[in-house]
Amino acid sequence: xxxxQILQKVYTESQAYASKGNIANYIPELSKxxxxxxxxFLQAKNDQHFExxxxxxxxxxxxxxxxxxxxxxxxxxxxxxxxxxGVEPSGSxxxxxxxxxxxxxxxxxxxxxxxxxxxxDILLSYLDNPxxxxxxxxxxxxxxxxxxxxxxxxxxEKETGHHNASLVHMLKAHRNINNPCEDVLDFYYYQCSIAMxxxxxxxxxxxxxxxxxxxxxxxxxxxxxxxxxINAIMLSxxxxxxxxxxxxxxxxxxxxxxxxxxxxxxxxxxxxxVWSPKLNKKGNSARxxxxxxxxxxxxxxxxx
Ligand code: DON
Numbered sequence: 001x002x003x004x005q006i007l008q009k010v011y012t013e014s015q016a017y018a019s020k021g022n023i024a025n026y027i028p029e030l031s032k033x034x035x036x037x038x039x040x041f042l043q044a045k046n047d048q049h050f051e052x053x054x055x056x057x058x059x060x061x062x063x064x065x066x067x068x069x070x071x072x073x074x075x076x077x078x079x080x081x082x083x084x085x086g087v088e089p090s091g092s093x094x095x096x097x098x099x100x101x102x103x104x105x106x107x108x109x110x111x112x113x114x115x116x117x118x119x120x121d122i123l124l125s126y127l128d129n130p131x132x133x134x135x136x137x138x139x140x141x142x143x144x145x146x147x148x149x150x151x152x153x154x155x156x157e158k159e160t161g162h163h164n165a166s167l168v169h170m171l172k173a174h175r176n177i178n179n180p181c182e183d184v185l186d187f188y189y190y191q192c193s194i195a196m197x198x199x200x201x202x203x204x205x206x207x208x209x210x211x212x213x214x215x216x217x218x219x220x221x222x223x224x225x226x227x228x229x230i231n232a233i234m235l236s237x238x239x240x241x242x243x244x245x246x247x248x249x250x251x252x253x254x255x256x257x258x259x260x261x262x263x264x265x266x267x268x269x270x271x272x273x274v275w276s277p278k279l280n281k282k283g284n285s286a287r288x289x290x291x292x293x294x295x296x297x298x299x300x301x302x303x304x
Pocket of ligand 1: 094095157256259
């Protein structure tokens with residue numbers, strides 16, 4: 001497989017999408033990012049890697065962090081986690097509150113905001129220092145101790161996060177939050193503010209793609225079966241109400257964030273991280289989605 005040539009084509013052909021979409025401005029600090037950046041990093045089996053563009057530029061991983069926090073909570077609680085959270089696609093926007101009310105405070109899945117808030121609550125209950133432990137876990141996964149939070153992004157979201165505040169209060173009203181709402185929100189905004197680049201993300205997801213085994217990082221251990229389940233949720237719920245379209249056009253498990261990053265991977269073959277800040281209407285990177293569609297089409301390497 002000539003990955004280098006394929007990525008060059010992906011870069012050129014996805015340029016038509018460079019002007020599409022809008023940067024996330026509902027978190028004011030995010031709107032300060034140069035919107036015209038684009039990076040891609042492919043981590044293949046046998047330590048081969050390929051990169052192009054702004055692949056080493058740091059960005060806010062936002063909802064991609066939900067995979068890391070789910071991994072920690074699943075490792076701590078095991079199957080009991082599913083008493084508080086479902087595994088069905090929501091078919092709704094990432095911050096929707098409607099479904100949560102009529103489904104009695106049990107979020108559809110761990111990747112919509114309501115689900116991630118329940119996961120944050122679990123970590124606050126089980127860990128002495130959840131922020132430090134999350135950061136250590138991510139640093140170990142990515143094999144890079146320089147990874148950290150961006151407090152400006154966290155503060156900016158805290159100041160404007162009325163939607164998330166309403167979600168956490170609705171969850172609390174349904175007794176699915178045990179800690180103070182403010183503490184849950186504070187942790188959630190910090191997890192979303194973690195700054196990483198495409199290279200670090202591609203490395204951090206290598207254990208999910210079974211390129212590195214066993215799954216044991218920091219104090220977090222996941223069995224093969226648990227990794228398989230997290231990957232299944234990425235496939236069915238990783239892109240909110242665009243998850244079906246992502247499976248249809250790209251055909252890989254993955255996760256997006258409103259910082260414009262997308263991580264996707266082919267078990268046993270590769271991980272690929274793309275970043276481009278302008279988002280489509282569903283909150284996923286417009287050029288990033290196109291780049292991944294081109295990549296699996298040109299390489300013929302999707303899971304289907
Ligand atoms: O809660 C929020 O709105 C953001 N911190 C994260 C949303 C997000 O990344 C959705 N992903 N596409």
